[in-house]
Amino acid sequence: MATDRPTYDVAVVGAGPAGLSAAVGAAEAGLDVVLVDAGRLPGGQYWRHDDEHSTPPRSHGGRLFARLRARLHHQRDLGRLRYLPGHQVWLIDRPRPDGGPFTLRLNGPYETAPVERDRVRARALVLCCGAYDRQLPLPGWELPGVMAAGGVQALLKGHRAVAGRRAVVAGTGPFLLPVATGLARAGARVLAVCEANPAHGWLRHLDGAVRAPAKSAEAVRYAALMARHRIPYRTRAAVTEILGEDRVRGVRIDGGEVLEADLVALGWGFTPALELPLMVGAATRRDLDGSLVAVVDARQRTTVPGVLAAGETTGVGGAAPAVAEGRLAALSLAAAHGLPVDPRTVRRLRAAIRHGRAFAAALHRTYPVPDGWTDRLTERTLVCRCEEVTYGELCRARTDLGAEDPRTMKLLARPGMGWCQGRICGFAVAAVTASLTGRPATAEDLRPLSARPFAAPVTLGELAEMVDEDEEP
Amino acid sequence: MTPYGKGPIHQDLPRTADLVVIGAGVVGAAAAWFATLAGLRVVVVDRGAIAGGTSGAGEGNVLVSDKEPGPELELARYSRQVWGEDLGGYGGLWEFERKGGLVVASTPAALGALRTLAARQRARGVVVREVSGDELPALEPRLTREAAGGALYPQDAQVQPMLAAAHLLRLARQRGAVVRTRAEVVGFLRPGGRTGSPATPGGDTATPGGGMGAPAGDMGAPAGGMGAPGRDAGVPVTGVTTPHGTVSAPAVLNAAGTWAGAVAGLAGVGLPVLPRRGFVLVTEPLPPATVRHKVYAADYVDAVASSDAELQASPVVEGTGGGTVLIGSTRERVGFDRRPSPAAVRALARGAIGLFPMLASVRAMRVYAGFRPYCPDHLPVIGPDPRAPGLWHACGHEGAGIGLAAGTGKLIAQALTGEAPELDLTPFAPERFERGGADEPRGT
């Protein structure tokens, strides 16, 4: 029945900084909102916390988060916003492709949460799906004890013990610092942060950050923490090999020196989760950091009518622009509904977004994935861990079988065909394939391994019970 | 052989060849291999990537079981033999597996119909063993216990089609063939130095060539329909034009699959090849031998032979070397729309669970779509085109192009080199649609 299944004005996917801000903003502007988030608690990656009442530390904008969460609960209690935590969107379809509402099909994440609804319907979407760790293959990266930096941080935020371990944090970008200091606080001995890019990148950046005072304060704070924990910060120091037999024993730096460690955190930036934008047919582009991101206009609209995007979905940029973009998306939907929108607010948000994005762009330029990283791969280095595809096999698919693009690579050598469906190896396969064909990777290279027909795992039983909206009474 | 090598993609084309093959799908690859083996200098051009068309978007069943007696069954039997014998020594390269097909009937009535079909197939040389309901669990332990009975077809086999296409091309290259990707045929050389142009006006040929990795299905529409006889009709074809240059050749083979109608249109001849969409659902990896045969429901044969435009689905379930289970198959005529259709995906899941109830709790990893190249009479087009001498076709194999590729390739090579083909090609003649009456659904 139609009353049983309302069509919302807007469905927001993701309750991180961008999605929270979009959902709250849209509800406050007077729209009917449903907010769907895989997490059990609001906050996304940045404001990840582990119980109902705690908040992330103030240094992480904890106050802003607390306010957004209070407004979320308030709108929910007023009945203007339906909040569905613990629900994953695995498919979005639009029965009438050129218009009409979207159907979002939902299930619980990782077989835990009972699902309250198996689908919701909405006339517009704001996609705020965030990002996950970008991983690069390296000889030995599959050894137990090697983790993605974001994974280490999630572990720390979940208060799991790492005390007594000898850790090396390596890769590139400022995100290595909170991971290193977090590890030290949790009792690990951090032998070094190995930053692959040049030193002056970071220092020059402190000047560049003047326009983003909060960020430069953060930088200074981390520098102090690094000093307090006596963590050496080594620049132009690339980990070229991870040593060990059954588990990690150490890392080799620049082909020479060995640091003995039993925990290696690798961070190479983030990869936005693009499956939902690609699923609805939104245009994408390659961002400065090499990631595939959704194209949006000055109102956060993607190229598909009725679909907006905010936060990391539109480019890795951190929590501050994500909040502003979410809000702007809400206002642009409100305006489309003929609701009053204060132009000063819009101007203020645009300025905040510009600032945040300029800062992010500077970071992306300072901390690129180092050129030539693919040269360190050996014949036997695994590139796709799920299907156990080695670099040598990719080379042969190129030289013997003629695979020139990632899609053909996938068809002929199977990278990205396994469990993670290319979430882990997609960026690397695009880069390796491009390098084997003597050209830089393009958005075209990234798309085939970023698109996923199902955004989350779903059982055949659930597929069999899928209801067609057009069939409903 | 020079390997494709690392570094930039080669785009230079030889000026001349004995045969130009348009299309690096499994059909073009098989034709290239057998023609090369027969001593011809072959150039293969594809506007996209190797196996980037339907050959990279389907399954790899090599079936005799699903065909009604008639020309397609004869071709299927012949082709199965070519896969197993001529190409048997290479089978490991493309995961050739004689796994056998098990057709399952859910009701006594369906079982009766299956038995009748099996008897007719047996009369045509198909090996088939009747299986009682009691015997099914021993053959397929996870199969539903509801089934009335079935039929086992030991000749049914499986290949990995992308690897088959890529390795057949590699083998051909080892013997001197040239393969060029991202080289779209945009016209034909005709005597008098004229480049052929499409008989049917419209954007088909104006579509830009394959972008890197773009699914071929999105690159341009088929000419469809018959079109009017073009002004070039009757004029010989003496080579092809691509953005990277021309290749002169006394013979050009149109192996452009679902897009073969548009290619024929470039030569001014009509060829009614149209897309019939199919989805395949892929599960998470399961323990080996969860599904042992290629298992499908008895009503599959009806769905294959149907000319209905509506969504048809009948379950086809098979395990792969990687442990994933592939679930086909839907058939619908909706043009080149590859967005996942909830109705089609649901039909696949329901059908598969109907055969294997344990699949209900198994997770799907992905679903993909492909476009079968079909002709109104559901028969492929194989042979020389008298309307444009020098132009040959090997296309329109619909949902059986993987299975039929090996035989098609060998027959084409025989005909090209003046040998009598081992199988009569008359039923597959390109000009049959001109005669009228051929666009009736096949079978009874």
Ligand SMILES: Cc1cc2nc3c(=O)[nH]c(=O)nc-3n(C[C@H](O)[C@H](O)[C@H](O)COP(=O)(O)OP(=O)(O)OC[C@H]3O[C@@H](n4cnc5c(N)ncnc54)[C@H](O)[C@@H]3O)c2cc1C
């Ligand atoms: C592992 C990790 C650690 C980080 N740590 C820091 C840090 O210490 N300091 C810093 O400045 N920045 C950090 N960042 C970056 C920061 O988290 C982001 O800039 C910020 O969170 C972006 O907000 P967002 O709303 O775009 O995305 P997120 O905060 O990532 O929120 C996205 C939300 O969408 C949900 N979602 C995604 N897909 C679906 C779906 N299909 N169905 C339902 N829900 C879905 C996710 O579960 C998540 O809750 C980190 C990022 C990552 C990935």
Ligand SMILES: Cc1cc2nc3c(=O)[nH]c(=O)nc-3n(C[C@H](O)[C@H](O)[C@H](O)COP(=O)(O)OP(=O)(O)OC[C@H]3O[C@@H](n4cnc5c(N)ncnc54)[C@H](O)[C@@H]3O)c2cc1C
């Ligand atoms: C879901 C599904 C399941 C299937 N399952 C099976 C199965 O189990 N067993 C089976 O036998 N068959 C199956 N099929 C059918 C089979 O996939 C096709 O019949 C077969 O792949 C056709 O091969 P082809 O080489 O003719 O065409 P394609 O593989 O499509 O190759 C044609 C090539 O021509 C190229 N081309 C087009 N126009 C031009 C131009 N102007 N210039 C240059 N190149 C051009 C294209 O880029 C393309 O690469 C299935 C199909 C689908 C969709």
